[in-house]
Amino acid sequence: MNETLVTLQGWLGSDVDVRSVGETTVASFRVGCTPRRYSRRTESWGDADTQWYRVNAWRQLAEHCADSLRRGDPVVVHGKMSARTFVDKAGVEVSVLEVEAWSVGHDLNRGVSRFTKTARPVESPAPSVTSETSADAREEVTAA
Template identity: 35%
Template structure:
């Protein structure tokens, strides 16, 4: 039986997305969102914990993110986890885990009336089809 790698998040952007293009012209957007969990502890005090998530969106979805997302915007994201490694300037191996976005929906109130007609992005291409 095949495994399942699926992530669903609703959170707020911590900064505007960084949109760049690979050498062959494929768009890719990188941004972080925060999810906050709130609860009452045993002492009756309201407590919260915020988790930050790295998001990567490729192709048309990446362009959509670069054009329509900004700091503070609330989004719904579906994707999958990917962990990758690289060597830093000192030659030490570094690791990061990120969510490869496959579906995204804007949430919250629109900032201006024209935003209500934002086009829905197509599903992201499979990562194996995109050269790094």
């Protein structure tokens, strides 16, 4: 598989926008990453230009992002990056970098988070097959 996998560490630049695509939920948000650089000339640290990425999370991850993330939160996003070009309403060609998120979480270098595990729906157990049932089934098969 020749995918471009990335891990972004940055800040949520927008609230999480949730929508439905068919019967699937997708959450979209922007992440801004501002690298720090050391200048030997001035012997000081400074911020480089902020790079913005659109992140899309699908299905259950989308719902968890919507419930957990707010604008300004520090996040770590891991996923597949792609570039997309389109023409906006003003007729200008725009290129964007998008990440299809495989995992998203708060950046715990920047603060504390509390995790709440979601309960999985309880599935009804499959009917058990006893030796009597198996014997009856074999008899029916051989009788037919």
